[in-house]
Amino acid sequence: MPLTLSLPPTLERDLYTEEHELFRESLNDFVHAEIVPHNEQWEKDHMVSRESWLKLGEAGFLGMQVPEAYGGLGITDFRYNMLFTEVLGHTGCAGPAVGYPLHSDIVLPYILHYATEEVKQHWLPKMVSGQAIGxxxxxxxxxxxxxxxxxxxxxxxxxxxxxxxxxxxxxxxxxxxxxxxxxxxxxxxxxxxxxxxxxxxxxxxxxxxxxxxxxxxxxxxxxxxxxxxxxxxxxxxxxxxxRGFGYLMTELAQERLVVAQSAISLAEAYFAATVEYVKERSAFGKKVADFQNTKYKLAELATDIAMSRAFMDHCVKLHNEGKCDGATASMAKYRLTEIQCKVADECVQLHGGYGYIWDYLVARGYADARVQRIYAGTNEIMKELISRKVLS
Ligand SMILES: Cc1cc2nc3c(=O)[nH]c(=O)nc-3n(C[C@H](O)[C@H](O)[C@H](O)COP(=O)(O)OP(=O)(O)OC[C@H]3O[C@@H](n4cnc5c(N)ncnc54)[C@H](O)[C@@H]3O)c2cc1C
Structure with a gap:
């Protein structure tokens, strides 16, 4: 069942155009047909299926930025890539929301930007079609x-x-x-x-x-x-x-934005699931949503999410114009992954015991979120990078 997302009501986004929203719709249909139904099995297998990569490739969702000459769509508007991660994040399926974007937005750019022509011709079409996983x-x-x-x-x-x-x-x-x-x-x-x-x-x-x-x-x-x-x-x-270290430093900014985008998008999914849950669940003769504590917790989370989303959209805009520096990307990665963990934790609490049961999205979210503060550079390293900019 597609999750109806209750995004914080005060937030009006102006990042995406009508074309992006049409893309969101078709991608959303795709992920609810080809990704979400398989996630439970993939969790048992400790990996997604190879078939899913081929299907994503066939539908044109891998390496969208790759020029047509190498089999891609040549879409240089990075908002489409970010929308891809957002839509996957909104399903709550964290494994897919991490692995597919890593291939397209983190690995592929090294080949696109620095590899020889021969290597590009050999690997890029395979990465776009999903035959080669990066x-x-x-x-x-x-x-x-x-x-x-x-x-x-x-x-x-x-x-x-x-x-x-x-x-x-x-x-x-x-x-x-x-x-x-x-x-x-x-x-x-x-x-x-x-x-x-x-x-x-x-x-x-x-x-x-x-x-x-x-x-x-x-x-x-x-x-x-x-x-x-x-x-x-x-x-x-x-x-x-x-020059490898220099290339890593250049490309890691985009990696951190991708992690930040998955963090806020997954947090929005936990929040939406929790709003639905507290409206249904009763205790002491009333809905859990009617307790003052629940309202205040949801208000806090809605505020954190709205502020995070606004900053994320700002970073995406900057990055699309080639203006998002490493420190700004580090801020997004550091803060939004902290918010994701906080939202996951509070959402588990609002679910009570069910929040600790794997079948519930928030339970999986609680476990999935934790590593986001560790990889792509730990949040301590993010603070190092931010402080260097502050003190420069
Ligand atoms: C699920 C998962 C997926 C991953 N995917 C990839 C991947 O695809 N590719 C890849 O290359 N790596 C990947 N990693 C590795 C990840 O990037 C590293 O684990 C991370 O960079 C931290 O390195 P470490 O584990 O060696 O910890 P350490 O560097 O040993 O850090 C231990 C602790 O010391 C702190 N610390 C270290 N240096 C400093 C400092 N200068 N100042 C303050 N504190 C400091 C750290 O913040 C941390 O809290 C993945 C990790 C996990 C768990």
């Missing part, structure tokens, strides 16, 4: 926030790099076909020693761990990746040697 691998068992401490090495052997090492916590990792891997091409250097390589998961010596059993995001295949003497051809270098 992942990005930065984190290692011994290096997460401190990326410069990574140890996966790529030694120059003339025609190829010889890669050894491992990565962990990789979203879409188990299903991945094409992975942007951060490697050390010069271990004697910090940031300047980091490069990005595109690795085909079919390459000899590339293996994957089983999907982790996580606290939440159960429909997401997060896993380890291992590289044992993998020979990566030189043409798979993303951009130039030693």
């Amino acid at each position: 992942a990005i691998a930065m984190t290692e068992p011994g290096a997460g926030s401190d990326l410069q401490g990574m140890r996966t090495s790529a030694i120059d052997h003339g025609d190829f790099f010889l890669v050894n090492g491992s990565k962990t916590f990789i979203t879409n990792g188990y299903l991945s076909d094409i992975v942007v891997v951060a490697v050390k091409t010069d271990p004697s250097q910090g940031a300047k020693g980091i490069s990005l390589l595109l690795m085909d998961s079919a390459m000899k010596g590339f293996t994957k761990g089983k999907p982790f059993h996580k606290v939440g995001l159960h429909a997401q295949d997060t896993c380890e990746l291992f590289f044992d003497n993998v020979e990566v051809p030189k043409e798979n270098l993303v951009g130039e040697v030693g």
